[in-house]
Amino acid sequence: MNIEIPKVELHVHLDGSVRLETLSELSGLTLEDTFHQAVVPKNCESLSEYLTCFDLPIQVMQTRENLVRIAQELGEDLKRENVIYAEVRFNPLAHTKEGLTKEEVVDAVLEGFSKVDIPINLILCMMRSASLEENSEVIMLARQYWNQGVVALDLAGDESKYPTSDFATLFEIVRNVGIPFTIHAGESASFESVKSAIQMGARRIGHGIHAIEDEETLQLLKDKNILLEMCPTSNIHTKAVNTIKEHPFWQCYQMHIPISINTDNRTVSFTNLSKEYQTLAQTFPVTFKDFCAMNTQAIAASFLEDEQKVKLQRTIDNYLKQFSE
Ligand SMILES: [Zn+2]
Helix, strand or coil, X not given: CCCCCCEEEEEEECCCCCCHHHHHHHHXXXXXXXXXHHCCCCCCCCHHHHHHHHHHHHHHCCCHHHHHXXXXXXXXXXXXXXXXXXXXXXXXXXXXXXXXXXXXXXXHHHHHHHCCCCCEEEEEEEECCCCHHHHHHHHHHHHHCECCCEEEEEEECCCCCCCHHHHHHHHHHHHHHCCCEEEEECCCCCHHHHXXXXXXXXXXXXXXXXXXXXXXXXXXXXXXXXXXXXXXXXXXXXXXXXXXXXXXXHHHHHCCXXXXXXXXXXXXXXCCHHHHHHHHHHHCCCCHHHHHHHHHHHHHHCCCCHHHXXXXXXXXXXXXXXXXX
């Protein structure tokens, strides 16, 4: 059932989802060495350690040709799993080390997506470790490509080292420019981080795992209809939760907080969306109708125009119809 459900993925990093075979070919490393460098070890201790798995992919994602190929392959992987719409994210400034301009980087990724016949948009990531100037460049880039392949901004990076509350000025700029945004929050930091992200105007929250610890934060998510982009396997790897049983996804769903299921990083976490659905279905009493309801929530919280949302929702409705006849 997991493969055939029409799915929407809202939280997937391009650099964390480069096919292992491609990464091995482009880096010249053996498949085994590539695996050890780019897939998180079983005994991963923290988000900081998890983030070291991005070094190798970023090294090879410095040419137009490689960026086009990697984006296209991710698009193909998404399509194979019956993903009907995806918002893929990355930090464009990480790919200008060998001379590409930031515009050339975005163009290459969009070209890769255009070779796949499912709609895919980009979310540009600002980084917690970057300066205000660098992040402002990403904001301007998002404005330049606004509704031409780029639909939103994000804040990514190590939340335990750089608290969300430090980015009030940054998000004031984003709000003034008028670009919607999601923020990675409540992954390696507490519910306070989620609260800060909500206060700053985030339309969605990346992970938001620790929101479960605070009634008020949960109520805010519900009242403001803010979706949590949940990534179960990744959350275990970064120690945001200890076991899948402790994952708050089911509790949040039952509390009517909008959620969606995502991979975060297909390669780093050695997963795909079907595996995520499978893992959850084995642990919680979730049915395919619940999964469809989560995808409906994902469509509603996507950064698409209403007209496109209606079209996607029709695909889910048609899929469900075959079970009621
Ligand atoms: Zn993420």
